[in-house]
Amino acid sequence: MDPSLKRNIFPMFDWTNFLKEAKIEFLKLYELISSKKYNRDSFEFLRTLGRGAFGRVYLATLAGENEDHDVYYAIKVLEKAVVVKSKQIKQAINEKRILQALNFPFCVYLEYSFQDNSYLYLCLPFIVCGEMFKHLTKQKRFPEPLAKFYAAQVLLAFEYLHYCDLIFRDLKPENILIDDKGYLKITDFGFCKIVKTRTYTLCGTPEYLAPEVILQKGYGKSVDWWTFGILLYEMNAGRTPFRASDPMKIYEKAVKGKYSTPDYFSYELKDLIKNIVQVDITKRYGILKNGVNDIKDHPWFMDMNWDALFNGHIEPPYLPDVKGAGDTSHFDRYHEATWNIAKVDRYAKEFQDF
Numbered sequence: 528m529d530p531s532l533k534r535n536i537f538p539m540f541d542w543t544n545f546l547k548e549a550k551i552e553f554l555k556l557y558e559l560i561s562s563k564k565y566n567r568d569s570f571e572f573l574r575t576l577g578r579g580a581f582g583r584v585y586l587a588t589l590a591g592e593n594e595d596h597d598v599y600y601a602i603k604v605l606e607k608a609v610v611v612k613s614k615q616i617k618q619a620i621n622e623k624r625i626l627q628a629l630n631f632p633f634c635v636y637l638e639y640s641f642q643d644n645s646y647l648y649l650c651l652p653f654i655v656c657g658e659m660f661k662h663l664t665k666q667k668r669f670p671e672p673l674a675k676f677y678a679a680q681v682l683l684a685f686e687y688l689h690y691c692d693l694i695f696r697d698l699k700p701e702n703i704l705i706d707d708k709g710y711l712k713i714t715d716f717g718f719c720k721i722v723k724t725r726t727y728t729l730c731g732t733p734e735y736l737a738p739e740v741i742l743q744k745g746y747g748k749s750v751d752w753w754t755f756g757i758l759l760y761e762m763n764a765g766r767t768p769f770r771a772s773d774p775m776k777i778y779e780k781a782v783k784g785k786y787s788t789p790d791y792f793s794y795e796l797k798d799l800i801k802n803i804v805q806v807d808i809t810k811r812y813g814i815l816k817n818g819v820n821d822i823k824d825h826p827w828f829m830d831m832n833w834d835a836l837f838n839g840h841i842e843p844p845y846l847p848d849v850k851g852a853g854d855t856s857h858f859d860r861y862h863e864a865t866w867n868i869a870k871v872d873r874y875a876k877e878f879q880d881f
């Protein structure tokens with residue numbers, strides 16, 4: 528396609544203006560303390576969808592005769608005592624504030640939040656096709672057109688997040704969900720943070736850690752583009768570029784930036800990855816003078832119509848099978864835990880802003 532044509536299919540769409548307004552809205556919503564419309568008893572908890580460091584994610588519907596039982600939610604339940612013990616109070620409140628302020632087609636968002644004496648509840652829309660990780664494992668690796676369709680959505684989501692001064696910091700196929708239309712929703716904003724300059728916290732997942740995080744140099748948005756490059760590689764190869772059983776060995780390899788690429792990667796893909804999985808941040812695509820446009824305008828994305836993608840007008844190259852709104856066939860089974868709600872709230876003060 529003639530590249531001058533591909534941006535003109537939706538001539539009315541003003542991306543820069545959209546980003547400006549989205550940032551104003553983000554900052555407004557980030558300050559809100561939500562109205563406590565619902566509580567635990569408002570929901571019927573159906574089964575565990577996933578487990579994390581501080582709790583579980585449950586499939587739920589609204590309880591009560593007058594409610595629509597065909598609308599499903601994924602409720603992330605964090606145990607207050609565990610959050611306090613792990614010194615993650617600020618992070619848990621921050622995750623809620625970010626989720627309530629997000630408004631982008633390729634990110635999850637907060638529907639409701641509430642707490643009781645023992646737990647914090649983040650109620651999200653249920654994303655029925657589950658983790659990209661599971662689909663990637665099943666398919667071994669994605670064909671390039673599918674990887675490109677997914678990567679382009681992650682790129683737009685990062686462009687939006689970065690414009691709002693957020694760094695995501697935990698990109699990996701486990702934190703990317705696929706919806707009933709075959710499009711993506713990034714989830715798990717537990718490490719996401721408003722950063723205007725630099726931050727120093729060591730966080731993320733070993734295979735995805737950028738050299739500047741490993742070397743504890745202080746870092747910014749550059750780390751998200753590194754993880755984007757690792758994701759590009761993993762979607763196309765079915766494995767990450769820096770691998771070892773010992774995380775220290777993974778870090779050694781990442782800091783050196785030496786990896787090999789499979790022969791079946793196209794030349795354009797190899798070139799794009801080379802420019803993003805770049806140890807030297809003065810050369811890394813995504814944070815140079817042209818910002819994200821170095822990636823958007825790269826030949827690998829030549830045939831991508833960004834506006835059509837944003838508007839959901841591109842037919843997904845892969846649509847997982849969905850048997851209904853509450854279908855859980857794309858999720859693993861977990862032993863169900865027993866709820867243990869204390870008689871008194873020992874942490875009321877710590878979570879008063881939740």
Ligand SMILES: Nc1ncnc2c1ncn2[C@@H]1O[C@H](COP(=O)(O)OP(=O)(O)OP(=O)(O)O)[C@@H](O)[C@H]1O
Pocket residue numbers: 576577578579580581582583584601603635651652653654655657658701702704714715716717
């Ligand atoms: N909105 C959602 N719809 C469907 N499934 C979801 C949703 N949110 C989370 N999950 C499932 O629950 C899992 C855990 O969610 P999440 O990563 O947010 O929890 P976490 O406690 O932060 O996990 P970790 O400690 O591993 O980072 C996800 O990987 C996914 O399988």
